[in-house]
Amino acid sequence: MGTRRRERWVGRLAWANAVAMGLVVLLGATVTATGSGFGCGESWPLCHGRLFPPPTAEGIIEYSHRVATLVSGLLLLVLLGLVALERRQVFARWEARIIAGLLVGTLLLQSALGAWAVLAPRYPPVMAVHFGVSLTVFASALLLALVLTRGDVLHALRAYGAPRAVTRGAWALLLGTYAVVYLGAYVRHTNASLACVDWPLCQGRLVPELSGAAGIVFLHRLSAAVLTLGLLALVIRLRRDAELRRVRPDLVTSSMLALGLLLAQSATGAWVVLSRMSLVSVLGHAAVVTVLFGVLSVLAMQSLPSRAAMQEIAPVVRAEQQLQTSRS
Secondary structure: OOHHHHHHHHHHHHHHHHHHHHHHHHHHHHHHHOOOOOOOOOOOOOEOOEOOOOOOHHHHHHHHHHHHHHHHHHHHHHHHHHHHHHOHHHHHOHHHHHHHHHHHHHHHHHHHHHHHHHHOOOOHHHHHHHHHHHHHHHHHHHHHHHHHHHHHHHHHHHOOOOOHHHHHHHHHHHHHHHHHHHHHHHHHHOOOOOOOOOOOOEOOEOOOOOOHHHHHHHHHHHHHHHHHHHHHHHHHHHHHOHHHHHHOHHHHHHHHHHHHHHHHHHHHHHHHHHOOOOHHHHHHHHHHHHHHHHHHHHHHHHOOOOHHHHHHHHHHHHHHHHHHHHHO
């Protein structure tokens, strides 16, 4: 097998792995939305103690989620094995090693939390963390696919660096999104999604009674609004800087895409409420936030400095600056 053919297979496997991890998240959301969490009883990894699930909708949905997690894990092992054999230089970069380790670690943690949800009482805080970990698994798979297929381009772009305010803002938005996601998952697992049956108001008021389920829902909505304003500020900051737009189009594109997804997330959140939690709206809400978290992860990674690339490109940058100075 030639080098180019091997590289194509690595790229295909990497993107297939990212898609598979995304499907795992959506299947997990389907399990929650359909109440199929105990479709296999209190048996794990088998289903009611058997290799195949019973012919019930709940059992098939729950078992499909487990099988998808297993298949995605095996796909990841094949991918990492092929990379280790054929593309050792990829892991010479610290970000590739961290991303691969994070992906393996969070996938194992996701499986452990899934088993806990079946074998132990269902604690809403733990179930909310389970969804957050699932998003981290998908984001790690997406970043790994980008590093394996577009690593050189992304690395070169990072050589130009980014203002500290942009880096801090990108990471604050990523962590803030995780907090908003956790609150949303907590709302879902405490069955508080319809504590506010209207949108954007809650119980007909701008600020409802803050105790109980309505308070949790209001906190989730308020944190999402703050997150939107923060991302909008970052987009404006990037768009106003002509030089940054020229040398760092990846940051501008990622931030604008994230803003669009965040607005879509708010729209699907309204859809969930107004449709009284229809299955399509719940899955749409989960799908959008999954992609949003992945895009914000790319933005955060690309905002970090690249010392090695800076050393490689520094002579070129200095030459361009000297040329501009001489012309002026």
